[in-house]
Every structure is written in C-alpha cells, then in structure tokens.
Amino acid sequence: MPEQRDPSPYDALLLLSFGGPEGPDDVVPFLENVTRGRGIPRERLKEVGQHYFLFGGVSPINAQNRELLEALRSDFAAHGLDLPVYWGNRNWAPYLTDTLRTMVQDGHRRIAVLATSAYASYSGCRQYRENLADALADLRAEGLPVPQVDKLRHYFNHPGFLRPMIDGVLASLAGLPQDVRDGAHLAFTTHSIPTAAADTSGTPGDHTRDGEGGAYVAQHLDVARMIADAVRAETGVEHPWRLVYQSRSGAPHIPWLEPDICDHLEEQHAAGVPAVVMAPIGFVSDHMEVKYDLDTEATAKAAELGLPVARSATVGADPRFAAAVRDLLLERAATERGDTPERCALGALGASHDLCPVGCCPARAARPAAAGADWRGPVAEAPA
Template sequence: MPEQCDPRPYDALLLLSFGGPEGPDDVVPFLENVTRGRGIPRERLKEVGQHYFLFGGVSPINAQNRELLDALRKDFAEHGLDLPVYWGNRNWAPYLTDTLRTMVQDGHRRIAVLATSAYASYSGCRQYRENLADALGALGAEGLAVPRVDKLRHYFNHPGFVRPMVDGVLASLAALPQEVRDGAHLAFTTHSIPTAAADTSGTPADHTRDGAGGAYVAQHLDVARVIADAVRAETGVDHPWRLVYQSRSGAPHIPWLEPDICDHLEERHAAGVPAVVMAPIGFVSDHMEVKYDLDTEATAKAAELGLPVARSATVGADPRFAAAVRDFLLERAAAERGAAPERCALGALGPGHDLCPVGCCPARAPRPAAAGADWRGPAEAPA
C-alpha cells in the first residue's frame, strides 16, 4: 500500500455528530436527549422546539451528514483509501452506541473519529469524548470487544476547512448591491458559550480569566483573521470585521460570550455601515442554528433595520473538506506508526494536538472521557 494512502493502524472512520429530529414527532424526544439531567419540563421543551416546527420538525443536520458521508466515501475511493466510514450521533439516530456496536460486530478494533466540531471547547470536544466513553462502557457491559478510538485533531485552521469559507465570503460580497459592497462589514459568527467554559477551553496553557475566551475565542479569531486577509488579497478591499456570537441558550444571570449577532447588526447599522456579510465560521454545516438564528432571526432583524445582509455558506460536504479529512486521518495514522508527518495549518496557531492532555476543556463535574491522556476506561482492544 502506498505510504501516502496507508490508514494503518486504523480499520474504520467514525463520523460523530450531534444529531437532530427528522419529523415533528421527533422534536421533543430529541430535546429531551439533549437536555437529559437538567430537569427541564416537557412543556418548556415544546416551546424551545418551535424553531424546529418552523421547518416541519426537521433539522437539516442529518441530511447534511449523509452528504458528508457520501463525499468522504467518494474521496476515499478516488484516492485508493480502502477504509469504511460509519456515522453515529450523540442525541438522535443513528445513535453513537448503536453505531459502535455495529462497527465491533463488523470486526473493527481501531477506529479514528471525526467530530463535526472544529474548535476546542467542552461542548465541542470533551463532551464528544465523554459520549465515546459512555458508549465504550456500554459495549463492555454487553460483553463485546471494546475498540480503541482516537479522535482526530481540531481542524479549524486546515486549508480544506478554511478555503471554502473564504470562497463563501467572496460569493456573499459579490451578491450584495455594488453600491454597498466595498463598505460591507464582515461579521464572523460562532456559537456563544458561557464565558467560564470559554476561559477553560483548550489545554491548561490556553486557559484564561475574566472572559478572554481561552482557546475557543483564540482559534475563532485566528480563522477570522485568515479569512479577512484572504478576502483583502483577492478583492483589494480591506473589509472591517468582528467575531460575534449567536444561539445563546443559557440562564440570563450566567455570562456568555458577546456580542450577539442581532445586537451587532443594530450597532453596525447605527454606526453607518452600509451592509454586512454574516459568515458562520463556527459551524461545519447549515444546521438549525444557522438556518434559524442567522437565516431567520438575524435576517429579519436586518430587514427591520433596512440593512442589506448576505449570509455566506458553511463548509458542508465541500470536496475540499472531504480531502482535508483524508489528510488529517492519514497524518494521524502515520504518527501512530511512529512517523513525523507534515501537518497543514493556516494562521498563527499551528496544527492542534493529537491527544487531548489532562485538564483540556474540563467539565464542571469530572466524567470519564475517551481518546485523551486522562482516559482510564474499559480495557481497549489491542491495535
């Protein structure tokens, strides 16, 4: 097998995602899965579910994951990479435990995991690792072989993730009326999280205080800067930009990252900005937070203000992203075999770590988390 397409020691890839409802009857049970243990009344979940009911009770995320699966399998086949690709979700079918059970029954024992979250944070990394640990524990309790799972590194600054977003911003600028195009402001958006969680995101060396945002904010700022620089290089226009937030869901008394996108649109309009491009760099695909919070709520706010806006595309199943997944899968495989592969990364932060160290994106209540230096879970199968 050619070295550049050698996936050993891995015998399968798992696409691990959040999941979403695929019909009206799924919405409340899905939200019960997401909020399990928080004691939220069912009636409140029905209120929260209105975002989904506006779209027929269907989240776009599962269909988008199917498209990404197809893109990955196509890319792998075209490059002679003989590695099966499976899909499991944290909160809806196909459930992670069920998928891992199938993978074990199919004979897989060393699994690379791609999470559909590109940045470091508790909810974007460690919580996925906790779900992996839960699933592996369930398999062990069933008497099944427990595979070794390795989560692939954060890919926020990989060219195959960044370049499609650059093209999305360029396309959105081109879609604006010519008279406002050059003065357009770029609002790079991502999911707001509690400032306490942001400050402890990433490795202990990344942790900060007083709302500075740790690795979560630093990584987004680095990507936003790379995109803004690329747009300037290709258009000759230096568009002002800011990192802003959306989709806050926490209690009002708990500080979350700000400013919110709708507040930011009001502020930019008051400052005389002629147009805004909303670029959702924190999201892999156009799932519900993008479709509702940007395409519905923020777009309505802009219309109320009389402010022209355009929303750029997420990466989704772009072939360049599929190629990037192949890239960091094979680099991790080479590293596991003892090689020192070249790792692609744009911006100032460099490529991320392969193995999450102790203290990385900690939870408030410590729980076992697989695929990290602190994993002490079920006995793993030999490589």
C-alpha cells in the same frame, strides 16, 4: 512521491455528530436527549422546539451528515484509500452506541473519529469524548469487544476547512449591490458559550481569566483574521470585521460570550455601515442554529433595520473538506506508526494536539472521557 494511502493502524473512520430530529414527533424526544439531567419540564421543551416546528420538525443536520458521509466515501475511493466510514450521533439516530456496536460486530478494533466540531471547547470536544466513553462502557457491559478510538485533531485552521469559507465570503460580497459592496462589514459568527467555559477551553496553557475566551475565542479569531486577509488579498478591499456570537441559551444571569449577532447588526446600522456579510465560521454545516438564528432571526432583524445582509455558506460536504479529513486521518495514522508527517495548518496557532491532555476543556462534573491522556478504559474511574 506516491500519494500516501496507508491508514494503518486504523481499520475504520467514525463520523461523529450532534444529531437532530427528522419529523415533528421527534422534536421533544430529541430535546429530552440533549437536555437530559437538567430537569427541564416537557412543556418548556415544546416551547424551545418551536424553531424546529417552523421547519416541519426537521433539522437539516442529518441530511447534511449523509452528504458528508458520501463525500468522505467518494474521496477515499477516488484516492485508493480502503477504509470504511460509519456515522453516529450523540443525540439522535443513528445513535453513537448503536453505530459502535455495528462497527465492532463488523470486526473493527481501531477506529479514528472525526467530530463535526472544528474548535476546542467543552461542548465541541470533551463532551464528544465523554459520549464515546459512555458508548464504550455500554459495549463492555454487553460483553462485546471494546475498540480503541482516537479522535482526530481540531481542524479549524486546515486549508481544506478554511478555503471553502473564504470562497463563501467572496461569493456573498459579490452578491451584494455594487453600491454597498466595498463598504460591507464582515460579521464572523459562532456559537456563544458561557464565558467560564470559554476561559477553560483548550489545554491548561490556553486557559484565560475574566472572559478572555481561552482557546475557543483565540481559534475563532485566527480563522476570522485569515479569512479577512484572504478577502483583502483577492478583492483589493479591506473590510472591517468582528467575531460575534449567536444561539445563546441558559440562565440570563450567567455571562456568555457577546456581542449577539442581532445586537451587532443594530450597532453596525447605527454606525452607518451600508451592508453586512454574516459568515458562520463556527459551524461545519447549515444546521438549525444557522438556518434559524441567522437565516430567520438575524435576517429579519436586518430587514427591520433596512440593512442589506448576506449569509455566506458553511463548509458542509465540500470536496475540499472531505480531502482535508483524509489528510487528517493519514497524518494521525502515520503518527501512530511512529512517523513524523507534515501537519498541515495555517495561521498563527499551528496544528492542534492529537491527544487531549489532562485538564483540556475540563468537564462540568467529573466524568470519564475517551481518546485523551486521562482515559483509562471504559471501566475506569472518572478523573478527579
């Protein structure tokens, strides 16, 4: 059968990411963007920014997004897919509104959106949709055409996202000293979020109570289980594993998902585990929270304990991930044309929904969010 290359009705793809500072002078303004509306004093933001200053005030995320952008363009061109790819950020240049303005000025009216977040959660999905709604409202206020934007589905269980992570864990295990390799524990890490936000992640049918974690935890557990199973199948060794968390922020009295990776390393060392592989499955690329929280802080904790550790690679701009994005785009395009394409997904949870239903990853406060069932346009009232 000929390869599917028809992206219609889409006329462009938007790579939508978080953004990060690219120099010391950018750090505090960037953090002001991230925390806008929370009333955090500038002096406190300078303290928070020390992680960035350790790396010259530069977050690696923008450079990594440039690499992914080029990987997507190369993959599309190599497979005869004639679709331009643009890049915009929520919190730093190139800003989302500026990129969408350029896209409509270039004539694009039906835009597919890939967010650099693979899982369901407020901060990983709905907040991106809220930012899209804000940007579309800005375009309308400027008298510009307002395009239709469709966010591609969650891709945590797509093989093009999973296989690079499996290979990363295998490579990390192979790099450990032989006398500790087979006994190594796998610590699958992701961003901690408030337990209340985790419990309401995903569709209303996914919501849970009492800190069970909703779709956010269920999706990560499914990914961790698949990677551990693949490692066992390919090495013949069954490694114990656990889903753990990192990068907690916010008030200490608010419950967040636990255990923290550093606490977990202490527990594993006390239990006599000979080595740990830290696998950041919750992140698309090696941005600041990976470089600092794992490569700096957690690695220092392991050295203090005398515990051998390795950190496996994130997916980044792996060609298999670029191919997965192409697959997701063409799948959604076919669906929008009324076809019933094969939806590629591994594990127990199946392919995610295309259109976020009402009540999916609910907002902290009522705000419009584009690309969902409750979206009524850039001038619509916020849903109750």
